[in-house]
Amino acid sequence: MSMLELGYLSFPILLVMIFLRAPIGLAMMLCGIGGLYFAMDGTNMFMSKLKSETYSTFSSYSLTIIPMFLLMGQFATVSGMSKALFKAAESFLGHRRGGVAMAAVGACAGFGSICGSSLATAATMSRVALPELRRYGYSGGFSTATLAAGGTLGILIPPSVILVIYAILTEQNIAKLFLAAFIPGILAAIGYIITISIYVRVYPDAAGTREPVPMPERIKALIDVWPVLLVFGLVVGGIYLGWFTPTEGAAVGAAGTGLIALVSGNLSWEQFRDSIIATATSSAMIFFIILGAGFYNGFLALSQVPQELSGWVVGQGYSPWTVLTLVLVFYVIFGCLMDSLSMILLTIPIFFPVISALDFGMSPEHVAIWFGILVLIVVEVGLITPPVGMNLFIINSMDKETPMTHTYKAVMWFVTSDIVRVILLVLFPAITLFLLPN
Amino acid sequence: MLNMVERLARAMAIAGGLVLTVLVVLTCTSVLGRGLNTLSHSGLLPDALGAWLLGLGVGPINGDFELVEAGVAFAIFSFFPICQLYGAHATVDIFTSSLPTKINKVIMGFWEVILSAIIVLITIRLFAGLEDKIRYGETTFLLQFPIWWAYAASFAAAVVAAVVAVYCAGARVIEALTGRPVLPYSEGADH
Numbered sequence: 001m002s003m004l005e006l007g008y009l010s011f012p013i014l015l016v017m018i019f020l021r022a023p024i025g026l027a028m029m030l031c032g033i034g035g036l037y038f039a040m041d042g043t044n045m046f047m048s049k050l051k052s053e054t055y056s057t058f059s060s061y062s063l064t065i066i067p068m069f070l071l072m073g074q075f076a077t078v079s080g081m082s083k084a085l086f087k088a089a090e091s092f093l094g095h096r097r098g099g100v101a102m103a104a105v106g107a108c109a110g111f112g113s114i115c116g117s118s119l120a121t122a123a124t125m126s127r128v129a130l131p132e133l134r135r136y137g138y139s140g141g142f143s144t145a146t147l148a149a150g151g152t153l154g155i156l157i158p159p160s161v162i163l164v165i166y167a168i169l170t171e172q173n174i175a176k177l178f179l180a181a182f183i184p185g186i187l188a189a190i191g192y193i194i195t196i197s198i199y200v201r202v203y204p205d206a207a208g209t210r211e212p213v214p215m216p217e218r219i220k221a222l223i224d225v226w227p228v229l230l231v232f233g234l235v236v237g238g239i240y241l242g243w244f245t246p247t248e249g250a251a252v253g254a255a256g257t258g259l260i261a262l263v264s265g266n267l268s269w270e271q272f273r274d275s276i277i278a279t280a281t282s283s284a285m286i287f288f289i290i291l292g293a294g295f296y297n298g299f300l301a302l303s304q305v306p307q308e309l310s311g312w313v314v315g316q317g318y319s320p321w322t323v324l325t326l327v328l329v330f331y332v333i334f335g336c337l338m339d340s341l342s343m344i345l346l347t348i349p350i351f352f353p354v355i356s357a358l359d360f361g362m363s364p365e366h367v368a369i370w371f372g373i374l375v376l377i378v379v380e381v382g383l384i385t386p387p388v389g390m391n392l393f394i395i396n397s398m399d400k401e402t403p404m405t406h407t408y409k410a411v412m413w414f415v416t417s418d419i420v421r422v423i424l425l426v427l428f429p430a431i432t433l434f435l436l437p438n
Numbered sequence: 439m440l441n442m443v444e445r446l447a448r449a450m451a452i453a454g455g456l457v458l459t460v461l462v463v464l465t466c467t468s469v470l471g472r473g474l475n476t477l478s479h480s481g482l483l484p485d486a487l488g489a490w491l492l493g494l495g496v497g498p499i500n501g502d503f504e505l506v507e508a509g510v511a512f513a514i515f516s517f518f519p520i521c522q523l524y525g526a527h528a529t530v531d532i533f534t535s536s537l538p539t540k541i542n543k544v545i546m547g548f549w550e551v552i553l554s555a556i557i558v559l560i561t562i563r564l565f566a567g568l569e570d571k572i573r574y575g576e577t578t579f580l581l582q583f584p585i586w587w588a589y590a591a592s593f594a595a596a597v598v599a600a601v602v603a604v605y606c607a608g609a610r611v612i613e614a615l616t617g618r619p620v621l622p623y624s625e626g627a628d629h
Contacts, residue, residue: 019530020534020545021531021533021542024528025527026527026553030556047563051566051567054563054564055567055592059510059588061507067458067513068461071458071459071462248465252465255463276452276456276459277451279517280451280455281526283517284520287517288518289528338528338530339528
């Protein structure tokens, strides 16, 4: 069997293993090791790779950013800032129709600026906002759907763990990717707010009303969120202006959210320990997938499958836009099945060369950044797409009274808003690239 | 037994977390030192203050990133036992969730055994890497500390990970054979 055939054969084997519930990192590792074994006709290659690859992956400077960002997010969840953010957003928006739900989205966006993970954002904000939504008479399904959608802002708005991984895989500048994610992230929040205002007009019973908050109180609530702005500005601004490397930025962010938690009195030893345990399980999970992906991608590169595939796609003469659309549709479908990070690590080494080989009338760097943001958004759509979106489960488990089907029904409105936004971003790359320097 | 393994895994995770926290503080100190150093040279500060700061020797911590690399490697290895014990590895269970519990237990046991074999293999090969580093006496570029120190720390954590992985595999196999729950955790991918 030729190397190329071996490479192609590895796809179905990998998928079968994953669908049979193999840990994704393990499945990639086995395919990588197996491929290297057959390709090199022996164990020498992967045994010598194993000697150094694990340590060098875990100690890679560009990857050290990941545990630090995760720690930053964990400290953020115990910092009490989720409460302050929601209070501030609610005091400004709460009295409008659907205003408490809009405030929840706004607070999620704010929280996303100090937390790089969707599930953590969804879970943390739900703890604060869900009881309030129910108190003001918002229907169960509408409340859970709003928070599930709002949670995806955690990853869209920088810092974002997934963008870091994408940047490393495609050798792009992390600061530029963060900057490019900014406008699409804000657009997402605005899109959700518009969705909410349409929803409460179609279903007037879904939302209650409340008294407006007097202006002095609003100002006070707004002032209470300054630490979030400071940490966000310092981390993203500092990385962008070159004051520090992305890893250093993540360390500054972790220290920042840690300090907020400490000063607010929320960081007891128990909380600190829990933050570490949560950081530990996520970090180990992510690094194991990265390690597996390293072996698998090493084998794929050897088999020449990515080059062959991109050559084939270009040779077919399809329009670049058709190919892009197909890739994005693929991501939406698979995003429903698999978590975003595994998806990115599994598919970017295959799809990125294909997309790079096509001519979109932009510089290669711009295509890479634009494609990264699009992929980020479509895999996140998977997080809230019924029946398996992970955010839906997290939040629904926090509100026992609401049946899953109610959440499903309401969340489709937000999925629609996401799809509209993806179409806009595909048609007008300038929206994503606007903030980038030329 | 579970109690002991859990205590071990948690202690390991907390050790790794403390190292990570120290690295955060170290990196921030280094960034601050570098910032003050740049500021003192820039002439934006009053001359006396700038000279005083430079006299104190403010500046980035030499070789800070080498410590970050070695420390994070140790931290990640120390995070493996708890990830293993809490079954936190990412999986796709939509296709298997409709199967009977008994079959799911068998599937989980099967992968857990393979996973633990791979982790044991990684640990053994890490030891081979460690031997290489000792033999060649490789040191880091700036701090000149022997790289095998970092390998040794990681190897120690990897041994704990291997022990916990084997325990988990055994527990899952017993669960699959007897139907009796041994590990209290199954799902838990939270990221």
